[in-house]
Structure formats: structure tokens, C-alpha cells
Amino acid sequence: MKLPGRGLLQGLRRHVGLASLADRGFAFLFDPGPAGEVVSLDCETTGLDIRRDQVISVAAVMVRGQRIITSERFEAVVRPDLMPREDSIKVHQLRASDVAAGRPMEEVLPGLLRFIGGRPLLGYYIDFDIAMLDRHVRAMLRVGLPNQRIELSGLYYERKYGDAPPGTVLDLRFAAMLRDLGIPDLGQHDAGRDAVMVAMMYLQLLDLARRRVRIPRTSSRIAETAPIGA
Template sequence: MSRALVLDTETTGLDPATGDRVLEVAAVELINLVPSGRHYHVLIDPERDVPEEASRIHGFTREMLIGKPKFAEILPGLLEFLGDDPVVAHNAVFDFNFLDHEFKRAGAQPIPRSRMVDTLVLAKKRFPGLPNSLDALCRRYGIDNSMRTSHNALLDVQLLAQVYLELMGGKQPGLELATSRAASSAGPVLLDAAPVNRTPRPIMPTAEELEAHAAFLKKLKEPLWTVAAE
């Protein structure tokens, strides 16, 4: 069994070195590349203002985050959920850079870069020269992202989990077969169909057909079945 976590963050800006902070963290658990149903999601008080340009992207304002836990308070739960498994993110260097600064502020060791899996790098290798944003990949793989009207970390990781599965080779044959067939209205659900009793209908040649067949065989020179019978 392989375990990985798909992670995303939302922030107050683009550069933690200039004081920007993490204000949302979300992660979903994958078991053998498939979401297990377990997820981690938390809003964080960034302890600073949220610029208007950042709010336009993710929808969070300073007022919405006042009273939420500080990053140091959510860190133990985050570390427990991540464990020691690979961490998948889109443009992962951005998220890891912010987490490095937050971990340092909280007196914790950063997540090793050896655990980082960047879906942007994977997408660029598979689709060189094409747009490889999360939205572009969802469109390319036919993944419904109509709910993504803003950059919400929890929705983003749920979409990215589907994209990651496709980037790693697509859904396994037979995966969720019973569910998909039951949900389909295009045809019968064969998995639950009762056995069909059929009455045998043997085909018996007539005397004329047997005579015609024998006459035809006489025209063949040493047919194999005649030789074998002798």
C-alpha cells in the first residue's frame, strides 16, 4: 500500500521573505493514488493584513481570519496528518517555501524536499509547451472544475488529486466499476443481473442438406478429416 498527501496553501501574498504568511492549508490522503476520504483543512490567522489583491484570488479577508488558530497551533495536527509520506502539490516549490518559513517561525524542522512531488513539473514533461495550470489540466483531462470560482485550498487539492491520478497513468481498469455502472442510465447494470435461462435450440440438417454436403466432399482431393479418420 502506498500513501501520499496532496497539499495546497493559500497565502497573503507571493513572498514569505517579505512577511507574507499562510492563511489556509488543505491536504487529502491518497492510498494507491486514490483518495481515501480522509482530509485535513484549516483556516489560519496570519497575524497580519490580507492585501486586497490576495483577497480577490482566494476570497479571504483579514476580518474573516481573526480568531482562527495561529500556524504554530495547527502545526502538530498538520504534521500528524502528513506523516512521513510524499507530499504532492502543484508548483510545489511555492507551497514548500511558505511552509519552510512557517515551520521555522514555529521552531520545527521543514518538510524534506525529498518528499516533494511537483505536479507542475510532471505536467510540463508530459505536455511540453502547453498551458499546465490546474484549470488547464482539469480541462485537458475532462475533470469538472466548474465550482472553482476562487482559489480555495480544499477544492484545489480535491481537483489536483484527480489530475495527479491522470498524470500517473489514469484510473486503474475496473476501478469503481460497480458504482459507475449503477449510476449510468445508458444501459443495464450487468453486475447484478440475474442468470438467464436459455432453451437449447439444436440445428439439425435435413436429408437433402446432408446429401449435398456429401457430394461436395467427394469433390475434394484427400480432405484432411477423411485422411485422419482412416
């Protein structure tokens, strides 16, 4: 028995997703995004429990070809149902008064979805960010985000550890990746800055892959800063 091809499976998923969509005004989510465009996405949350914690800020930055288009970005502070705890405030520096001035996710989400469109979503542990957003997307549209996902740590792993011998100690921390790729630390745990840094690392990793260059496991800096466009 011949298994269905990838194109057929994608078509079936699109058909099922569109059939379940609560608002046809968002059918564009199931259309391929413009060629060569990726959206770098990051959320700051009240914690790491997908079932209980909530998004308090979200940012998305456009990557077009080999450039990060910082003038094309989406950023919003989100007012959660529960205010952030003291331990999470120490991480993202968003106080209860800051998020209280934000908008509820129900108001933020439509604009975010229109910015994203059908483009692939890039992130550092992107599955977590999408899972946090999908709670609200499903409540609004009855379907989750159908976008392709690009996991930054996976690309980094392949470039640094893909040929490593068994037993090699892995370091997939955000700070370690910045250091290895020669990307300046713009200040972590701010959704907008994190999204830009992720995009910069992504372009560096694509360039390394094109040149078939691996990240030395004994070096801390190998590349110049990725180009950013206005």
C-alpha cells in the first residue's frame, strides 16, 4: 500500500483545519506565507505551566530573505487574568502595574494572527510559545495555529553537536548560543529583544549550514552579526 505524499497530507490538514475554523476571516492562516519570509516569535509568561500560567507579553519580528526587518514587528503587553508572581517579575521585569495597563489577549490576538499569517514561526523552544498562544487561538477559532515551526535550538544542535561523539555534554542555553554565534546580548526576557536575537541567530545558522561549517565545540565566537534591515 502506497502512503500518501507530503503534499497530500498537507492538503488534508488544510481541508480539515478550514472545515473546523470558527471564523472564515482567518482562513489566511492556512495559506502559505510569502516565499522567503519567516516570523520570529517570543512570549513572556507568568510561568512555565502551560495549563495554568498566562502570556503577559508577545512579540513577532519579520525575517525576509537574509534580513531582519525590524520596522515590521508586532509587540503587545497582555493583561492576564492572574497577575504575575514575584519570581516571574524578577525574570521579565514586568510588574503587576505594567501588565494591568495591557490589553486582554482577546484584543491582542487578531492583530498578532494577521501579522503572522501563514508564515513559518521561528523561536527558542517555539512549541512552548505556541502552546501558550493556542489556548486562546482555539477558544477564538476552534483550531490551533497551523503554521510550520522552526526550532532554533534544533538548528544550533545540528551545527554544533550533529557530529559529536556519544556522551558529549550539551549546552543549549540561550546565552551559550548567543556567545557561540557572536550575537550581542540585547537583554534577555524581553519579548521584542528575544525575538530579534532569535532571528539573528537563525540567519547565522542558515549561513553556517549553507557553507557546511560546524560550530567548534571549543570556540566561543565564530561569526559576524547577522544583518538587520529597517
